[in-house]
Amino acid sequence: MLKKCFCLCSFVLVSWIAPCYSAPSYGTKMPEKNRFHFGGQTYRVEQRDLEDENGEISSLQHFLLISFGITDWFAIDVKGGAGDTHQTPNGADEISYPAYMAGGYGFRLRLYNKEKTKAVFGFQHISVHPYSVFVGNVKHKAVIDDWQLSFLASRDLDYATPYVGMRWSRMDYIHWVDDDRNRVKSDLNKSIGIIAGIDVPVQEKIWLNFEGHFLDAQAIAASVHFDF
Numbered sequence: 001m002l003k004k005c006f007c008l009c010s011f012v013l014v015s016w017i018a019p020c021y022s023a024p025s026y027g028t029k030m031p032e033k034n035r036f037h038f039g040g041q042t043y044r045v046e047q048r049d050l051e052d053e054n055g056e057i058s059s060l061q062h063f064l065l066i067s068f069g070i071t072d073w074f075a076i077d078v079k080g081g082a083g084d085t086h087q088t089p090n091g092a093d094e095i096s097y098p099a100y101m102a103g104g105y106g107f108r109l110r111l112y113n114k115e116k117t118k119a120v121f122g123f124q125h126i127s128v129h130p131y132s133v134f135v136g137n138v139k140h141k142a143v144i145d146d147w148q149l150s151f152l153a154s155r156d157l158d159y160a161t162p163y164v165g166m167r168w169s170r171m172d173y174i175h176w177v178d179d180d181r182n183r184v185k186s187d188l189n190k191s192i193g194i195i196a197g198i199d200v201p202v203q204e205k206i207w208l209n210f211e212g213h214f215l216d217a218q219a220i221a222a223s224v225h226f227d228f
Helices: 002-017
Strands: 036-049 056-069 074-088 095-114 117-129 133-135 138-155 161-177 180-184 192-203 206-214 218-227
Touching: 036 074, 056 095, 056 117, 074 117, 074 138, 074 161, 095 133, 095 138, 138 192
Parallel strands: none
Antiparallel strands: 036 056, 036 218, 056 074, 074 095, 095 117, 117 138, 133 138, 138 161, 161 180, 161 192, 192 206, 206 218
């Protein structure tokens, strides 16, 4: 019962401090050499500002996750699932693209691991390909490209492992109007952000993860993981 209450309080805390986004970092818990972590994740991007006067984008994404330990200090991460996209231009109506294919990849490098303290450097990329839509007789197609470089540090406590860190992120909106393609970058003045997250054990090889990003964007991710 105590662990369940702690999980709920942790989720509320991270949700409150992190109205944020970019690709989730996976945290500092990495698979050991030749072992896998499997999981499922929901990632909500409420608002990401685009450059110039191009408004903002948001997205809801769901993924299956796989991480594999190449060594005890280096792991690769892949994911696949589906996601939608909503783009709101300044002074115009929102364009909503229904959910379709999404995927991502990345890696994590353990820089420090002593007693209960860990430090990890990571790279993550997500690409979202929603269904195209028609606005009047004009066809609109969209792709989201989302990158992140992160540095995280964590500390093992009795009932959880909280972590914090910095990141550089960018989320591009690739937009086709009929056959005319244009790549709109996210606001490059808002590329540096903060990550706050927590891993909460459920059993020895099962844990929950909650993570938020802020300053550069507004987003939150929640996931469950299994060690095999």
